[in-house]
Amino acid sequence: MATFEKQQCWSVLLRLFHWMFALSIVFLVVTGFYINNPWSNTMIEGSASFPMAMMRYIHFIAAYTFSGAVLIRSFLYIFGNAQEKVIDVLPITKRNINNLIVTLLQYCYISDKHDERLGHNILAGLTYLFTFFVAITMICSGFFMLFPEIPFWQGWGLMLFGSQQSARFLHHILMWWFMIFVVIHIYLCIWNDVKSPEGVISSIFTGVKFTHKS
């Protein structure tokens, strides 16, 4: 009889980051679409509706939550536990490179071999790292648009993006990455949960994963 043991994997801070990030993205995308191309039109004047102002308000609250989440993640990339540190997902050790290859083969249905490890597999880890940098670009372009007259953001924003409009364009294009990411992320979480009984989905609620007892 196979035996499993519970292992603490994700800290409270990481789980907090994940849900702040996930929820804020939902609000940011929906309100962002409205701000870019408002789908409603207030037909009656003086009706005390304030849709654009409200959408922008929600967008900004969600944006600060999103920024807070990214701040937490950057802290954890440096000071987090063994699974959370950035070094754990970089393909720089033999163990990590091997995991990347095994994961790719498994995802392509070429091999059924599963490299069991407590933290992220390297493919997922690198995708999260990429998303982390996309998120930082979103934050920079967002604050540049929110505070265009503050010398700090004006200086950095113009250096990074060239103009308000270029920042807006980039901000809009990169939003699509988050939607594409969500589709793949949720699918692969379910897929992994079906394939191996590690409890990958519940781990983001409980912080606990299951590994074979050696």
Place this chain on the structure above:
Amino acid sequence: MADTVKNNLEPQLNRRGFIKGCTLAAAALGLSDAMIPKVVEAAATAERPRVIWLHFQECTGCTESLLRASHPDIGRLILDIISLDYHETIMAAAGHQAEQNLHDTVDNHPFILVIEGAIPTKDNGIYCKIAGKTAMDILAEVAPKATAIIAIGTCAAFGGIQSAAPNPTGAVGVQDLVSDTPIINIPGCPPNPISFLGTILHYLTFKRFPALDKLNRPLFAYGRRIHDHCERRAHFDEGRFVEQFGDKFHKLGYCLYKVGCKGPETFSNCPVVRFNDVDAWPVSVGHGCIGCTEPNFWDTMTPFYERLPMIKIPATGIVASADKIGKTILAATAVGVGIHGAVGIGRSLIKGKKQTPEA
């Protein structure tokens, strides 16, 4: 009677108009009314600063705009306020005499240099030549001796339409070629003459140039977004938009955001000072802002009637909006996920459920 004729009909001075002009400029600069006498004094002083105005790759629209300035008008500007030693459109001299005027001022006097138009740099700058010399050579000769450079218009400031992709002549703005002389950018296509005259009067009054933003534009004119001072802003916040030109919302004067107004990303004083003494500006007459005071606006603000630029996918000829491409990629991702899942299910059906030791 003779005095009356002299006072009323003498064309050269109209003190009322002059004070009015100085007051308007002081207001545009955000100065208190206590400063107006100083502005008047500075503008009326005998030491008129020498100005050289060079035209490079341009349409003379900025000069045309300045010719229609009214506070002060162009006649007062060049006769009473500045000494315009060289300006190809309005100078009386021609040929060698004009060149001599230019060199006399450049070599012997301090002067303010105004540049209108972009400078082509490709193939050693042969795409713009004046008096047998390229624009690059003229700029390299004149710019280091200037007290300061005012780049008037978006072409001189950021390259303008000449530098729009694919930029066949390698056109650039003044700030890309000159580094040692202070540069003030007065972008716009054309800029409001008030912004130019305000800068000149600020210099005359305080002997220094006004505070600038990070793109070297005077803050008094380019410190705020058009959107934040727009008379249609309330319609934006309340979600009332023009859906297309000529519809009933357009007639009601709703916000032009959805028909591509670039007010939210453009810095200028247009909604406040307006144009040509008739209190009109593009948005007030029903056309969105095209963002003409911003860098690379021909590339980034077009299409003018859409919110965002189109995406060009290299080597395919595909030009589409970001949303269309985004939706396509998202759909492709969903299809990919579906196929991946189907393959997985198919495999397990064929091979049978693998008996793992855990099960």
